[in-house]
Amino acid sequence: MIQVSVNSDMKQVDEMLPLSELLSGWGFDCQRVAVAINEDFVPRSAYSATRLRDNDRVDVVAPVQGG
Amino acid sequence: MIQVSVNSDMKQVDEMLPLSELLSGWGFDCQRVAVAINEDFVPRSAYSATRLRDNDRVDVVAPVQGG
Amino acid sequence: MIQVSVNSDMKQVDEMLPLSELLSGWGFDCQRVAVAINEDFVPRSAYSATRLRDNDRVDVVAPVQGG
Amino acid sequence: MIQVSVNSDMKQVDEMLPLSELLSGWGFDCQRVAVAINEDFVPRSAYSATRLRDNDRVDVVAPVQGG
Amino acid sequence: MTDNWTLYGSTFNSRLLIGSALYPSPQVMSDAITASGSEIVTVSLRRQAPEEAGGQSLWTHIQQLNKTLLPNTAGCHSVKEALTLAQMSREMFETDWIKLEVIGDDYNLQPDPIATVEAAEQLVKQGFKVFPYCTDDLVVCQRLLSVGCEVLMPWGSPIGTGRGLMNPYNLQTIRERLPDTPLIIDAGIGKPSHAVMALELGYDGVLLNTAVAQASEPVLMAEGFRHALLAGRSAYLAGAMPERQTASPSTPTLGMPFWHQS
Amino acid sequence: MTDNWTLYGSTFNSRLLIGSALYPSPQVMSDAITASGSEIVTVSLRRQAPEEAGGQSLWTHIQQLNKTLLPNTAGCHSVKEALTLAQMSREMFETDWIKLEVIGDDYNLQPDPIATVEAAEQLVKQGFKVFPYCTDDLVVCQRLLSVGCEVLMPWGSPIGTGRGLMNPYNLQTIRERLPDTPLIIDAGIGKPSHAVMALELGYDGVLLNTAVAQASEPVLMAEGFRHALLAGRSAYLAGAMPERQTASPSTPTLGMPFWHQS
Amino acid sequence: MTDNWTLYGSTFNSRLLIGSALYPSPQVMSDAITASGSEIVTVSLRRQAPEEAGGQSLWTHIQQLNKTLLPNTAGCHSVKEALTLAQMSREMFETDWIKLEVIGDDYNLQPDPIATVEAAEQLVKQGFKVFPYCTDDLVVCQRLLSVGCEVLMPWGSPIGTGRGLMNPYNLQTIRERLPDTPLIIDAGIGKPSHAVMALELGYDGVLLNTAVAQASEPVLMAEGFRHALLAGRSAYLAGAMPERQTASPSTPTLGMPFWHQS
């Protein structure tokens, strides 16, 4: 188990699981969010091949109003 | 004969003639002009009863563009 | 006795007394004030010959700051 | 002999002569001007050790009014 | 949005009053006035040489527009001249509406406040419905109301300068102090933005002529002013945001990514 | 008058770009955007809590408007943040358009001119079509063009202040020096008159949000801005009269009655 | 630079007329008036309660300054009130100078143009030297001259607002049309820059009170205004450069180094 921050919340995760499974596990709909790890963009196509490392900072964003 | 000014032009006129005849004589269409004598308004209805006096100043105006 | 207003205060006064005595009586220094009765100016020279009438409105003013 | 531009004037000079002599030769008072060669500043102390090369661009400036 | 207004008992939809002078041609005048959407057109009276038909042809164009006419007393310098010209206008144009102008100075063509009040008083007594051209002087405006004017037309800036609203503070004061009087900015409007500002201030309408007639393309400019009056009126009714001293973001700051407790 | 304009190869009729934030409700937002006539709506990305559906509902409303989306990088303070958020936006909104904002100061929320140029350069290399939010600095505008921006969005005044065009001189200079670049005033617009002024200056469009969303009646204000952009554009194309120093009459002076040689 | 000016035959060096009201204390008033360099001080008359000595003490301070006094009719709302108060002032202050104020509206405290002209006419007939407080209306100014005023005092903006010169265009028009009349800006001056602008426009002097009396440090502000009037007057006499549309370098461009034919 490693520790990562997801939108600034600390979470324990299994470093073996791919990002795609982690996102679903956290309750995100992969088609409706975009992701960055440590401020680097991660394209949706790479979720299944991406694995987190200890202390990774994950941002999961969705569309909102803007000016 | 008396002398009057019509729109600043000097004219000799017969003091016996009513304003209505004078206007026609000068070529004005009474229905299409308004008249003042010595800066006093003369209504159309009074033309036939109005006679000029020597040195009267007559203004005959018609509609134009305005701002 | 008649009733007059002095700077909006009601006062009973003896109609026989001249304005000069009334002013002193009210505690004004004639050299340091100017007077109007019923909104008419009363020059200082006329105080001794001026007598009030019933319901006269007397203004007694002195110098103040101004803009 | 080489060719250099001095304040945009083309001049033929002897490449053996130091800058100090060239400046005097051109009529400049070394104490009253500052010099750049090919847009690089040349301090006064270096004039005697500085020699020009073919096609060098020399700027010789003096104080003027400024805003 | 239907949003009518009333001048001396007559109701109008367009808030633009437009002049009929200074156009490159009678046809352009007609097209521009039509494009402007204006329902009220200003006209005047001038001496006529019997033979001349020039004015006639323009006057024919104006009549064909079938708009409400507002005759003016432009060029009058005295109460007497204004009264007589108003009477001649009433007969000629068959209307008791009169745009009262009594010029006080030939350099800035401003109205003479004292003569204008005096003329307005007499015209009202004679049954005229007076539209006084006045400056942005609140006290003069109050006098004009007290002698019976039901509409006021303060200037934005001098006639034909196109300088817009020279003194918004005065104009706003008049609006605040006279909340129930129809107020029309007359003179000085040079661009649609000026008209929008007038209505944003709460003015009810705008009267102009040169800004359209002397534009490179009068008809297109007239259309611009038509939209300007709709824009300004909507802005006033919709209640603009207050001007703020410091910036504040529109996009939410909550949930901004890349931020982490260290 | 059909009068289209083109941004990165796409053609639009409305010259208003509008934001989707700060409205009293999603329904008011939809109605206001529709009333504004705008064809381009700005959106953003923020962190989402899995369960939350709030943003979702608003996002649904935005999608239903079926407008061209312009995602922004609002809130980013560094080149790196802006680049990453732009990439996430491209995937999420399936568009290579990006409104680039790199904030340089949290007090006036102004763009950082140096970081904005740097971010724009990299985004262009990555295939983005960049709409840079910048100040009214001509040289920064020239740099943005030189790195590949084809549209510029100088501010009128700081975001959310509603102060309008703080520096018309600078804005006019930019217009004159960059005659062929689409120029959009972004930020600071508070009233329709501000938008009209921008287009009268020759600007091609206006981007705003707070002025509509925070009006007392957003839908009516949106309609006001719709007319404002038509008014301003017509004024620009029609060629306004020059401002004059001295008055000149509109009604003819020739033939003025009551005048007599003495 | 000695540069005197003349008001009703009396010559002065300072172009500042200053009020004696609203200071934190009589001592501060005396010090501020002295620091201002002003030679003319405005005063007024109010009802006195016999016993009271308050006004007395301030009045004593004013007398000790040994300045030329300019009594006002502040607060008067009718011609009659103004005439009577003027007569009382003449007796009390032993001067035929009078600052004529006939207020027309209690909200903006503006002069009533019609009543002011009427009162001025009668006061002149009674031998007063009238300093009329008026608005920036050229025609009213001309009327005041025609009834015998030899000095005019148009407002900059309403009393006590400190808004400066609301309508420079009108003020400039008055200056150009009345080149030989001493013109003093009265009311609305809030900062030294406002006074400088007035004199740069060609105005001969400035009358103010609140701007000094209500400053955090009245004495220092008074000194600021003393310099402001000297600055503005010098600027007017020295003839300022014309404002230019485009930049032009001050440092010579000829002989710029590093430039080479390629």
Add this chain to the structure above:
Amino acid sequence: MTDNWTLYGSTFNSRLLIGSALYPSPQVMSDAITASGSEIVTVSLRRQAPEEAGGQSLWTHIQQLNKTLLPNTAGCHSVKEALTLAQMSREMFETDWIKLEVIGDDYNLQPDPIATVEAAEQLVKQGFKVFPYCTDDLVVCQRLLSVGCEVLMPWGSPIGTGRGLMNPYNLQTIRERLPDTPLIIDAGIGKPSHAVMALELGYDGVLLNTAVAQASEPVLMAEGFRHALLAGRSAYLAGAMPERQTASPSTPTLGMPFWHQS
């Protein structure tokens, strides 16, 4: 009032920095600079033809004034040019002060914000005391401080236009955000009132040239600016009254005569 200020460790009394160009004659230049009270004079370097003595004579006049010299890099368009000209100036004028100008556009002669920051950084490393000519961009100002500038010189408006303070809002923002940095308005000042406004905003000084040199009477205008800077500084220190929306009387209303209960 003694009120000194400090620039890079040197203390001065006058808040005016003045240029030495564009005067009708060397003598007028000397007299004007003396009359201005300025202690700091800007100078430059240009190519010299050996024989010419013209510049020489002017330079002699400048030296005789015995003022602190501030050499500029006017006319430089690149970092490299500015660095070299600064080095030449340091040797020639024996000062490490340099007014840094890197022009970004030949039309408005504005500084190139990016090149100016880069040049400033290198000059500071070489031991120069940099006075950067910059626009009114807060973020660029912050960058200049971060690379080691201890004084900032934002423009009022483009060089030689005399348009004064184009964007008071931006200038005020810079003052508020950088309370401890000496701020000098450089360029655009056309009249003394502009200089007073700059100091009223809290700016520490003003640098100008054309406004004095191109006045009809430069020496008298210089004296006007001397007073202007004293006026503006006093106004700032004295704390001006707040601007008010509505009028309030200066003369007491209490005790107004002629008022009676009915």
